[in-house]
Amino acid sequence: MNYIHEKTPPMREERLGTGIAFGGTCREVRCAQRENCLNLASRSFSQTQGCQFTLSLAMINTLRNAVTIMHGPIGCGACSTGSVGTSQSFKRLRDPNAEGLIWLNTNLNEVDVISGGEEKLKEAIRYADKEFRPETILIPVSCVPALIGDDVDAVVAELQEETAAVLVPVHCAGFKTKAMATAYDDVYHGILRKMVRKPERLEDRRVFPDDLDDLRRKYRDSRTVNVLNVGSMSRQDELELERLLNAIGLKVRYLPCYSGAEDFRYALESALNVSICGTHDDYFIEHMKSLYDIPFVIDTIPIGRKNTARWLFQIAEHFDLQEETAKLVETESRELDKALEQFRPYLQGKTAFLGGGEIRIVATAEILQDLGMKIIGFKGHHYDQFAEPVFASLENVDDVIFDVATQQPFEQINLVKRLKPDLYVGHTGGGNISAKQGLPLLPLFGPSYNYLGYSGVFDVARRIRRLMSNAQFNKKIAQHCPLPYKASWYEKDPFTYIKKEG
Amino acid sequence: MSSSKFVDRPRFHCALGGALFTLRALQKAIPIIHASAGCGHNLFSASNAGAGYLGGGYCGGTAWSSTNVVEREIVFGGEERLNEQIRTTLDLIDGDLFVVVTGCMVEMIGDDVRAVASGFADSEVPVIAVPTPSFKGNSYDGYDMLLSGLFRDYVTQGLKKRADTVNLLGSVPGQDAFYKGNLTEISRLLQRIGFRVNTFFGEGETLDNLQKASEASLTIVLSDVYGLKAAAVCEEVHGIPYISLPLPVGAAQTSEFLRAAAVALKADATTVERVIREEEARYYDYFERIADIYNDVDLQRYAIVAGDANYAPAVSRFLADELGWLPRLAVITDLLEEERIPVLQQRFTGWESDTYPLVKFDTDTSAIQRYLAEAWEPNHNERYADTFSPTVLIGSVFERDLAAKLGIPLLTLSFPVTNRIVLNQTYAGYNGGLGLTADLLTTLVAGR
Numbered sequence A: 001m002n003y004i005h006e007k008t009p010p011m012r013e014e015r016l017g018t019g020i021a022f023g024g025t026c027r028e029v030r031c032a033q034r035e036n037c038l039n040l041a042s043r044s045f046s047q048t049q050g051c052q053f054t055l056s057l058a059m060i061n062t063l064r065n066a067v068t069i070m071h072g073p074i075g076c077g078a079c080s081t082g083s084v085g086t087s088q089s090f091k092r093l094r095d096p097n098a099e100g101l102i103w104l105n106t107n108l109n110e111v112d113v114i115s116g117g118e119e120k121l122k123e124a125i126r127y128a129d130k131e132f133r134p135e136t137i138l139i140p141v142s143c144v145p146a147l148i149g150d151d152v153d154a155v156v157a158e159l160q161e162e163t164a165a166v167l168v169p170v171h172c173a174g175f176k177t178k179a180m181a182t183a184y185d186d187v188y189h190g191i192l193r194k195m196v197r198k199p200e201r202l203e204d205r206r207v208f209p210d211d212l213d214d215l216r217r218k219y220r221d222s223r224t225v226n227v228l229n230v231g232s233m234s235r236q237d238e239l240e241l242e243r244l245l246n247a248i249g250l251k252v253r254y255l256p257c258y259s260g261a262e263d264f265r266y267a268l269e270s271a272l273n274v275s276i277c278g279t280h281d282d283y284f285i286e287h288m289k290s291l292y293d294i295p296f297v298i299d300t301i302p303i304g305r306k307n308t309a310r311w312l313f314q315i316a317e318h319f320d321l322q323e324e325t326a327k328l329v330e331t332e333s334r335e336l337d338k339a340l341e342q343f344r345p346y347l348q349g350k351t352a353f354l355g356g357g358e359i360r361i362v363a364t365a366e367i368l369q370d371l372g373m374k375i376i377g378f379k380g381h382h383y384d385q386f387a388e389p390v391f392a393s394l395e396n397v398d399d400v401i402f403d404v405a406t407q408q409p410f411e412q413i414n415l416v417k418r419l420k421p422d423l424y425v426g427h428t429g430g431g432n433i434s435a436k437q438g439l440p441l442l443p444l445f446g447p448s449y450n451y452l453g454y455s456g457v458f459d460v461a462r463r464i465r466r467l468m469s470n471a472q473f474n475k476k477i478a479q480h481c482p483l484p485y486k487a488s489w490y491e492k493d494p495f496t497y498i499k500k501e502g
Numbered sequence B: 001m002s003s004s005k006f007v008d009r010p011r012f013h014c015a016l017g018g019a020l021f022t023l024r025a026l027q028k029a030i031p032i033i034h035a036s037a038g039c040g041h042n043l044f045s046a047s048n049a050g051a052g053y054l055g056g057g058y059c060g061g062t063a064w065s066s067t068n069v070v071e072r073e074i075v076f077g078g079e080e081r082l083n084e085q086i087r088t089t090l091d092l093i094d095g096d097l098f099v100v101v102t103g104c105m106v107e108m109i110g111d112d113v114r115a116v117a118s119g120f121a122d123s124e125v126p127v128i129a130v131p132t133p134s135f136k137g138n139s140y141d142g143y144d145m146l147l148s149g150l151f152r153d154y155v156t157q158g159l160k161k162r163a164d165t166v167n168l169l170g171s172v173p174g175q176d177a178f179y180k181g182n183l184t185e186i187s188r189l190l191q192r193i194g195f196r197v198n199t200f201f202g203e204g205e206t207l208d209n210l211q212k213a214s215e216a217s218l219t220i221v222l223s224d225v226y227g228l229k230a231a232a233v234c235e236e237v238h239g240i241p242y243i244s245l246p247l248p249v250g251a252a253q254t255s256e257f258l259r260a261a262a263v264a265l266k267a268d269a270t271t272v273e274r275v276i277r278e279e280e281a282r283y284y285d286y287f288e289r290i291a292d293i294y295n296d297v298d299l300q301r302y303a304i305v306a307g308d309a310n311y312a313p314a315v316s317r318f319l320a321d322e323l324g325w326l327p328r329l330a331v332i333t334d335l336l337e338e339e340r341i342p343v344l345q346q347r348f349t350g351w352e353s354d355t356y357p358l359v360k361f362d363t364d365t366s367a368i369q370r371y372l373a374e375a376w377e378p379n380h381n382e383r384y385a386d387t388f389s390p391t392v393l394i395g396s397v398f399e400r401d402l403a404a405k406l407g408i409p410l411l412t413l414s415f416p417v418t419n420r421i422v423l424n425q426t427y428a429g430y431n432g433g434l435g436l437t438a439d440l441l442t443t444l445v446a447g448r
Helices: A026-034 A052-060 A078-094 A110-115 A118-132 A143-148 A152-160 A182-194 A211-222 A235-247 A261-266 A278-292 A305-319 A322-347 A358-370 A385-391 A409-419 A431-437 A453-469 A472-480 A487-491 B015-024 B039-050 B071-076 B079-092 B104-108 B113-118 B139-153 B179-192 B207-211 B228-238 B250-265 B269-297 B311-321 B340-346 B367-375 B397-406 B429-445
Strands: A021-025 A066-070 A103-105 A136-141 A166-171 A224-228 A251-255 A272-275 A351-356 A374-380 A401-405 A423-426 A441-443 B029-034 B097-102 B127-130 B165-169 B196-198 B218-221 B242-244 B302-307 B326-332 B358-361 B391-395 B410-412
Touching: A021 A026, A026 A385, A026 A401, A052 A066, A052 A078, A052 A136, A052 A182, A052 B039, A066 A118, A078 A235, A078 B039, A078 B397, A103 A118, A110 A143, A118 A136, A118 A152, A136 A152, A143 B104, A152 A166, A166 A182, A182 A278, A211 A224, A224 A235, A224 A278, A235 A251, A235 A305, A235 A322, A235 A453, A251 A261, A272 A278, A272 A305, A278 A358, A278 A385, A305 A322, A305 A358, A305 A453, A322 A453, A351 A358, A351 A409, A358 A374, A358 A385, A358 A423, A358 A453, A374 A409, A401 A409, A409 A431, A409 A487, A423 A431, A423 A453, A431 A441, A431 A472, A441 A453, B015 B029, B015 B039, B015 B097, B015 B139, B029 B079, B079 B097, B079 B113, B097 B113, B097 B139, B113 B127, B127 B139, B139 B228, B165 B179, B165 B228, B179 B196, B179 B250, B179 B269, B179 B429, B218 B228, B218 B250, B228 B242, B242 B250, B250 B269, B250 B311, B250 B429, B269 B429, B302 B311, B302 B367, B311 B326, B311 B429, B326 B367, B340 B358, B358 B367, B367 B397, B391 B397, B391 B429, B397 B410, B410 B429
Parallel strands: A066 A103, A066 A136, A136 A166, A224 A251, A224 A272, A351 A374, A351 A423, A374 A401, A423 A441, B029 B097, B097 B127, B165 B196, B165 B218, B218 B242, B302 B326, B302 B391, B326 B358, B391 B410
Antiparallel strands: A021 A401
């Protein structure tokens, strides 16, 4: 893969055949994906769902010592308001002195729509550079400047001469794609073009060679892996994966979320790039392979013990550490079994419906099956090839419902009403609607909880037990606050509004 | 908009967002968003958290109906897609009013949303369209655009005027976290002096209040900025005059407000004076409680106030005239039309305490710190320095870093208020003055 000289990455519906609208079973959706016939469908009724601009911010807003300039009308990127506190506290888990979330909006108005927004962008870049002295200024470009044809790359090229900060444009106009996960490619595209580069090391300027030191560095690099984290992960998740990889003798560097500029420079001093989530990383690691010849692993997500073991073995294989890994996995699995005993009697046979990103819902289902729960439905934000390896961890799900829908709570509500699960596991953003069915709800992810690795299995188990032991809050909401859908909706097929054509 | 430059951490979003949260505040009014897929979700995330976790309510957040236009519609036009979305929304959603609102892209390509909506004139529930292009205004403007649209196309025309009915505007849902508490309090007081009040968003109100808004004989705009345009449209379409009075915070301002409203409403002066007497007595019964602690440990403070055009003047004056504090800097953080600035400056005159802050108009969060040196001569390392201390900062959550840097307490009340849960609290009226006093002094006794 090499799109690095293009202005923008291709859209995922083109590159990967990603689909956002499908109703059927797991078997059917997997089959449709293999036959590449998912990507054209859409809906005659749809609900607001997020776009590649807002999703880009989920990565951009985590970067340390950086300022974001939202290039667009005043509302673009306003969602950052909601993460102003959490962004700061999560950054400080990595660096106690990290600053808070700072962003500017170029505030394009009626005049700019006609005459262009480049001058305002320049003013904003100069102000950000002088006022905040960040290492990096990221510039996500929204629909309006994309449509009026602002040449952001040219502005950046011009101003890069005078700013101390590295300027990173991110082309992520929301209207360009139906698959908002294209956002990850947009951000990585900017990072690859502007931030990944060979570090300048003092050692490289040595007059006399120091062979021993060179060997030490080579050895260290040969044992270092870049693990690509995602914004929805917690610090506890990172510590758990680091613990496991350290246990088989590897060093870990986390990228890209919550990283500073220097982390991307050292990214090239590593033996392997490891993805945690295929949906998130393929664009980056494929490019790191084609541009810098760093091998990679992209397979499953380490959620659930089978997925975690599979993930570890894929990494171990590269370093010929399978034996050590087998020992580790065996010990971890045994201890986890003991720890989970207390929850099994309570959760055995309970049913669950999971909604959210395709990778996480399928992987989290492994934890639930491990606990003796029964999976009766999925709703995935989109569908593409990256869910395939994760399915290997599940048993008997061929006939389980799989709805491909980015958010779209109306379909979820219909399905949940039919399927009557005991637990709903859901993506953030639809709480007020989900609550009105009175079920206990486990957030599918949360950057302050542990979900990954062995400790993640335990933590999810104990939270489900806790949540299911008292669902009064949602029950009372359901008793008093009606859902907005007409009674006739519940009699209709949940996939009534899916159209085969775009 | 006068100031057309970038904004450092804007304390507002766009017209579409303002319109969406105004609809969110109306009972069973359902927006149909004609925009890109991310607009609704983005704006929900902003005002949900920013307005103290307002939530999506009946049919908001990811439940908002939205056409989610993509490149194909931008190239070929989005009217057909909108037509389909209105039809399916009417199919699915149980609402009493459907309002098409728009994002930038469909406005730039020139979709005629009013024409599309008019195709549904025969539907059981009304479907109207209110264009809300976000390059033409921010969320405060979106409130005005939406209400203007409703006054034109939804409010019944030609109803008989009632002398005892008044409309109340100026508190913007989704921007003012306390809008419902504030409207409820002011409405309570106007009811006490004998009036029926339509706030449209208040406790127990329905779309009926809006539809019959043309019965009112006066509109009171509780703001020097927000709601004025909507009130002017209401006057033009329904012949209802309007007056603008500042949002009153605390006993002194509220009594003043009631007297001014009473004159405009031709209310019975004896009743008004009796109500003021009773309310002030009740207020000071509570207020008196802090007379001990205030004086025992010296709770007078300097203050820095950063807030929108409603809160910054009202809170500053409350601090000076009732709490006996010394506001030294007030920053009004809105994007304002030039002509509003002298009106707002006027609010910082004629105070009983005769102590005034330096008043600045600036939308940039980073600017506030720069004004401190102007508001108070910095200590140049003198041995004996009269420092700017003790001080309390009243603003938004964007002031958290500044408060931490200065080592002073912060009370957040102006957008965004992501560090508080806001339900039925109010900062307006008599009850609002008590609430503000309690919240402010709580920051000072929290360690006791």
